[in-house]
Structures are given as structure tokens and as C-alpha cells.
Amino acid sequence: MPSTLRSSIALAPVVANLFVARRRERQRAEALREVQSRQLRTLLRHAQRTVPYYRRVLTAEQAEAVRSAADLARLPVLDRSLVHELPETELLAAGYTAENTRAARTSGSSGIPVTFRNSERDLGYLRATYLQDMLASGLRPFDRVGYFRTGAFLRHPLERFGVVRNLHINTAEGLDTQVATFLAARPTFLFGFPNVIATLVEELQRRGIEYRDVHTVVFGGERLTPAARANVLGYFGAAGHEVYASVEMFTAARTCPLGALHLRTGNVVVEVEHDDGSVSVEDGEGEVLVTRLRSEAMPLIRYRVGDRVRIRPNDCPCGVAHTPIVDKIQGRSEDRITALDGRSMHADFLTKVIERFPAVHRMQLVQHHPGSLDLRLVMTGGDELSGVEAIRTAVLAALPGYSVEVHAVDQIEPEANGKIKLVKAAAPR
DSSP, X not given: OOXXXXXXXXXXXXXXXXHHHHHHHTSOHHHXXXXXXXXXXXXXXXXXXXXXXXXXXXXXXXXXXXXXXXGXXXXXXXXXXXXXXXXXXXXXXXXXXXXXXXXXXXXXXXXXXXXXXXXXXXXXXXXXXXXXXXXXXXXXXTOEEEEEESSOOOOOGGGGXXXXXXXXXXTTSOHHHHHHHHHHHOOSEEEEOHHHHHHHHHHHHXXXXXXXXXXXXXXXXXXXXXXXXXXXXXXXXXXXXXXXXXXXXXXXXEEOTTSXXXXXXXXXXXXEEOTTSOEEESOEEEEEEEEESSOSSSOOXXXXXXEEEEEEOOOOTTSSOOSOEEEEEEEETTOEEEOTTSOEEETHHHHHHHHTSTTEEEEEEEESSTTEEEEEEEEOSSOHHHHXXXXXXXXXXXXXXXXXXXXXXXXXXXXXXXXXXXXXXXXXX
């Protein structure tokens, strides 16, 4: 029977699942694939038997025919727009309701915010893998963890003894409030949106405040320019780690000690849908389709996350992780610009052109009309005017025939969810 919701985090399931997560992460690739296949078969049978949507789109025979991740290509893809349109009860397994599950809402950066639900058992495992991510990144027992996020979160019982205290820095608040909260909380370990953390650091620098208590920063949820990342880590004198995560899939990849972003094969299936429509598992370049293996309340099978990635086979000598590597997160699939003739293209190639200029700390590509582009750049150091002109020349070489304006700005306003859109379609002017 589904468990009821708690008012605080239950430690016993987290600790038990932490041992599972740690053991699984250290397994060899072949053993992990077997774990993945076994969990996948269990998930598909559960979804087909108990979830109204999957009972409609999958037969029992189709579910049973899937023996490994390679067989998933036979099944339909679940898009965000469909999740948004369907009644919530269509995706919830039998016995699960809004009353005995906990809601998790996406940031809405794609323009379509979606709510997903997790049971207490789902969350027991997910919290354990989340804790494992932080421990592997350098978390210490008496660290004060500063979370940069909009919504609040549950507390765990050990916080009263000063063990891994969680400190909420609300990214929906104004910058002055965030700075005041940060300084009052005195965190030693940071986790959150890179651009939000970078903005806070720049404000502390502007005020002449030195803060060296942070020893580790874990970036996740969006992209940051190399210059801005270096500024954050240099300001704190901290080590940096990254996670590839979202509300839908939680952590799909985390950096190893050598900085390679290894997939969490034991927790998720990551398929890559290539531009020609073909699909491969954990390999190649294209859009991400994810299946989270531990999700009893609301299974998501072949869910289109909205990201584009490039994945390569594991060639990392770290010896800690043995799974393929997310070589490149190219951004949201919605991060497109449109030419005069109506063709659209991913803007990743353009951001790489701009990132070559070390003075660029933040960027946003705004398109008011097809064939035109307004680049808003936060820049530091050097001759700003000549820097802007050099960037404009480089962008025009990459986009012949476009009308390009480049503006150096003091700041780029985040969206209501705290993120900064890399590519933004604006109203015509």
C-alpha cells in the first residue's frame, strides 16, 4: 500500500538506500547494465498494469518484450506537452493520489511548467542518491549547505544537532535579500543554479565583502560561461562539481574526481534521439529521452526532457565511475534561433563562439524577429567597446546575413524561477 506523507525526512530509508546507491555507482559497466535491465523490466510491468495512460498505449505483451534499454525504442515517447494536458490521474499508478504523494514542479523554463508526483518510497531512494552526489562532491558532516532554489524543502532530524544543516536561499527573492540570507546563513557548501550563484558572488565582490568559508560548489540546472565559473570558484577558493539533473529525472550524471560527467546508469536510462530520428542508448548527440527507474507513483517512460546532449563512451581514467560520459550539454532543445527564411537552428554553436572571449561572464541571445539577434552580455575587464565589436564581428562570421546587435549590460534579469534563459524569444519591436 502507498505510504502516507511525512512532515520531515525519514532517515532510515535514506541511509538504507545510500548503501545501495554507493555500491551501484561503483559497479562495472556490465554489471550496471544488468541492474538497469532488471529494474526496467519491473518498472514497465508496474506501469502497464497500474497506470491508466500506459494501459492505453502499451499492451502487456509489449511491456514484457522489453528486456533491456535497447528495446525501449519500440515504445512511444512521452512529451512535456502531453503530461501538461493529461489529467493527473492518468499518469498516477493505482492507489496514488495528490494526498499521498509529494508534488515536484518544473521551473517552466521551457514555457510549459509541469508537475510530477513522488511517493515516500520514491523519495527515500532519490534523497539517498542526492546525498550520495553531495558526499562524493566533498560534503562533510557539519557542513552548512546553502541551497539556491525557489521552493522550500523538508528538514531532517539531525539538523538539530548541527549535522548537514540545510539553508534555503530563495532565488525568487531580490538580490539584496539573497545576499543577506547568504551572509546570515554562513554556508560552507553550495548547491544550485550557476547563474544565481555567480550573480551573488559578483554582488559580494562589488560590496568588497570577502567570504572564504565555502569549500565546495555544486552547479546544476543550467549552463555557465567558463569565465563566470572560474570567478565563482576563485572568489571562494572552492572546488567545483557539476550535476546534470532535473525535477523529472533527478540526477542523471555527476562529475567524477577528474571532472568527467558520468551517467548514473543504475538510476536512469538515458536515450539519445538523433536528428535523423534514430535512437541510441547512452551514445551520440541529440535530444534526451529519460526513463527514471525508481518511480512507483508516477512512472515516466521515455520522457522527453527538452535537453540536447552529446554522450561519448567512457574513456576516463578516474577508476571511480565506469559509465559513459556526458561530453556536452548543449542546452534546451527550445534554445533555437530562426532565420529569415523560417529555418530554425540550435544556438549552441553560437554560444561557443561567444564563450571564446574570456571577458564574457554572462550572456543572453534575444530574438525579436527572424534573421535578427540582440546579444546581451555582462562583461568584465579590458576595453568594453572593442570587446563588443570583436564579438559582433565573430558572431556575424558565424551568422552571415543576420542583423546582429551586441549590448554590454550590467546584469541580465533572471526569470521568475531564478534561471536565466540562454535564448529568449521577445515580442517584435
